[in-house]
Amino acid sequence: MAGGRGATAGGARLALVLAVVLALAGAAPAAGDPTGADGRPTVTETIREAGTPGETTAAETATGTADQSSDGAVEIETEGFDPDYDPAAVLDRVERLRGLSARQGITLHEYEPPADETYDARDSFGAIRPAGAKALQLYSNASTERRTPLGYTVERQAAVHIYLLNDSALAAHDVSQQAVLAHEFVHALQFQHGLLSPSRAGLRSEFPRWTTDARLVTTALVEGDAMWVTEQYLRRYGRGDYSVAEYNRTLTRAAWTHSVAGTPYYYGYAYYERTGGAPAERTGAIRDPPGSTAELLHPGERVASAPTPPVPELPESAEFPRTHTDTVGELVVRHALRLNGLSFGRAAAAADGWAADRMSYYAGPGAAGPATHWETVWASPSEAREFAAAWRAMLAANGADGTGEYDADGTGEYDADGTGENGVETLSVPASDQAPGMHYAIERDGATVRITAAERADTVERLAEAVAQGAASEAGSADEVDSDGEVRPGGGANATATLSCPPRP
Numbered sequence: 001m002a003g004g005r006g007a008t009a010g011g012a013r014l015a016l017v018l019a020v021v022l023a024l025a026g027a028a029p030a031a032g033d034p035t036g037a038d039g040r041p042t043v044t045e046t047i048r049e050a051g052t053p054g055e056t057t058a059a060e061t062a063t064g065t066a067d068q069s070s071d072g073a074v075e076i077e078t079e080g081f082d083p084d085y086d087p088a089a090v091l092d093r094v095e096r097l098r099g100l101s102a103r104q105g106i107t108l109h110e111y112e113p114p115a116d117e118t119y120d121a122r123d124s125f126g127a128i129r130p131a132g133a134k135a136l137q138l139y140s141n142a143s144t145e146r147r148t149p150l151g152y153t154v155e156r157q158a159a160v161h162i163y164l165l166n167d168s169a170l171a172a173h174d175v176s177q178q179a180v181l182a183h184e185f186v187h188a189l190q191f192q193h194g195l196l197s198p199s200r201a202g203l204r205s206e207f208p209r210w211t212t213d214a215r216l217v218t219t220a221l222v223e224g225d226a227m228w229v230t231e232q233y234l235r236r237y238g239r240g241d242y243s244v245a246e247y248n249r250t251l252t253r254a255a256w257t258h259s260v261a262g263t264p265y266y267y268g269y270a271y272y273e274r275t276g277g278a279p280a281e282r283t284g285a286i287r288d289p290p291g292s293t294a295e296l297l298h299p300g301e302r303v304a305s306a307p308t309p310p311v312p313e314l315p316e317s318a319e320f321p322r323t324h325t326d327t328v329g330e331l332v333v334r335h336a337l338r339l340n341g342l343s344f345g346r347a348a349a350a351a352d353g354w355a356a357d358r359m360s361y362y363a364g365p366g367a368a369g370p371a372t373h374w375e376t377v378w379a380s381p382s383e384a385r386e387f388a389a390a391w392r393a394m395l396a397a398n399g400a401d402g403t404g405e406y407d408a409d410g411t412g413e414y415d416a417d418g419t420g421e422n423g424v425e426t427l428s429v430p431a432s433d434q435a436p437g438m439h440y441a442i443e444r445d446g447a448t449v450r451i452t453a454a455e456r457a458d459t460v461e462r463l464a465e466a467v468a469q470g471a472a473s474e475a476g477s478a479d480e481v482d483s484d485g486e487v488r489p490g491g492g493a494n495a496t497a498t499l500s501c502p503p504r505p
Contacts, residue, residue: 074102081110083167085178093237094185097229099279103192107161108181113169118143125257126212127326131361131370133256134438135453136328136336137398142254142434151180153187155196160188182233186226195286196222206289209308213293213329216264220296221289224268225282231269244269250338254434260335267296267331275299293331294354304379306355309448312373315473318466320371324361328374330354337390341397350390353383355447364459371454371463378447388442388449395440 076087087108095101120143123133133139150165150173162184164170167177190196207214227244247266251259271290272282290296294303308327314320330351337347357376364371378384392400441452441464452464 075105076108077105078108078110081108081166083108083177087181090178090181091185093233094182094229095189097232097236097279098186098189098225100189100193102189104160106185106188107159109161109163110166111163112166113148114146117146119146120144121255121257123257125260126215127210127324128212128328128332129324129326129361131372132326132328132359134436134455135359135372135374135440135451136332137340137394137438138253138256138336139436140254140256140434142252144252144255144258147255147258150175151184153184153191155191160191162188179230179234183226183230186229187222190222190225190286193283195283207291209325209327211327211329212332213327216293216329216331217289217291217296218286220264220268220271220293221282221286222268223265224270224272225286227265227269228272228277228282250335253339256339259339260332263331263335267293271296271299292354293329297330297334298352304353304355304383306377308356309358309375309377311358311360312375312467313470313473314466315469318462318469319365320362320463320466322360323363323370326359326361328357328359333357333376333387337394340394342390342394346390350387353379353386355379362463364454364456364463368459368462369455371452371459373463373467374451374453376449376451378449381444381446384444384447384449388444391442391449391451 073088074091076091078087091102091106120141123130123139125133128136128138130139148165150170151163153160153162155161162181164177164180164184170177170180187196194202196202203214203218204210206218227247231244244266247262247269249259249262251262272285275281275285290299291305292303294305311322311325314322333354334347334351337350338344342350355377357374359372359374362371362373376384376387378387436455438453438455439457439460441450441460443450443464450467452460452467454460454463
């Protein structure tokens with residue numbers, strides 16, 4: 001989401017929080033509720049997409065020079081406030097740093113911060129729904145500070161509007177309004193040059209499926225572009241405290257949506273740092289983005305890729321209607337591990353080697369409740385083993401324990417009875433006030449790791465069995481092709497573990 005960190009109720013210095021309204025569809029607020037207390041939009045109000053490469057929007061055609069002054073400069077209108085700096089001078093500097101010129105006028109607005117308060121953030125982000133958040137050990141009922149965007153940009157009726165938190169509120173965080181405006185002017189230029197548009201078509205057309213992973217890629221490129229210009233601006237002209245590195249942070253689990261939403265700012269900037277920060281190169285990356293967050297995180301490296309796993313075909317008797325599918329991606333895997341106590345280094349190493357994944361959501365029959373089946377594909381069996389071991393370590397850090405002996409035979413798998421043969425371990429812990437208990441069935445099949453999760457152990461068992469029956473019915477046939485035209489990857493030696501994970505206290 002091109003939203004990200006915002007001001008919190010506390011007085012501690014924060015990273016510069018800037019936003020274009022490029023929200024992930026269905027995302028939980030990264031910096032507040034979908035609308036402010038007075039009805040103003042926040043960073044999750046509207047989806048703003050990158051335009052089709054090379055395409056000039058109708059809005060640009062109709063109004064591209066409508067707001068130019070007699071000397072050819074565009075007009076900057078301030079509505080309801082009088083800044084103590086020259087917005088036109090800020091725009092001129094940003095235009096030169098970004099290598100793009102404004103094509104029409106821009107209207108600036110100022111808004112007040114909301115009242116200090118805490119709230120229970122929605123456990124949804126991108127295409128991750130609450131059942132998926134539970135499976136990823138992200139879900140939480142605990143309250144967190146409400147985060148307010150320091151600025152955001154929207155395009156309405158062919159006109160660009162920039163909203164800025166008032167100067168006194170920004171000063172409390174040692175961030176100048178001029179610095180926020182410099183960032184938001186980059187988004188205004190992106191809108192006016194067709195790199196962003198009000199429709200979804202441009203961004204979505206670059207990806208076969210509009211998943212959480214795809215949305216994080218595009219957000220990183222858009223926000224990384226603005227972060228790059230903002231850092232150059234502040235190095236040259238000062239006017240505020242700023243650190244790109246501060247966006248590579250891990251918040252509490254109660255604020256997981258905000259925590260994940262901040263990652264594109266840092267990793268988008270880092271991508272340009274490694275691939276080339278010239279304006280034309282950044283424009284090219286937005287128009288022709290990497291295919292996954294794995295490619296975003298490892299530019300210039302040989303990144304494993306595999307067809308997205310097919311949607312499991314369940315027998316009709318299973319009574320598990322599928323409701324949703326998503327690709328989580330390497331960046332979310334890495335961040336989920338970090339949010340649950342694994343070190344930066346181990347989380348990154350465990351997520352490295354990601355090649356593909358698909359999380360399928362199901363409605364359980366009767367009182368069985370929702371469940372997920374998550375199939376991840378890795379570069380090699382050893383990479384799959386490393387991820388599975390890290391996932392189990394994360395569950396153990398959350399209180400999971402079992403009867404089997406871990407890694408008794410050096411395979412990186414669970415040993416159910418201490419004999420050296422891989423088998424099943426069962427764990428069960430009660431729910432807490434902040435998060436439900438979760439049950440997992442984990443299977444490694446060569447370079448593939450499958451994780452079935454639900455709040456009820458019998459739901460996990462029934463869904464995992466149904467998936468296995470569906471796979472068995474396809475055995476002996478040629479590679480299967482799913483509805484996206486993707487080929488099912490092969491497997492290898494089986495190793496299975498069934499775990500039940502406790503909630504975080």
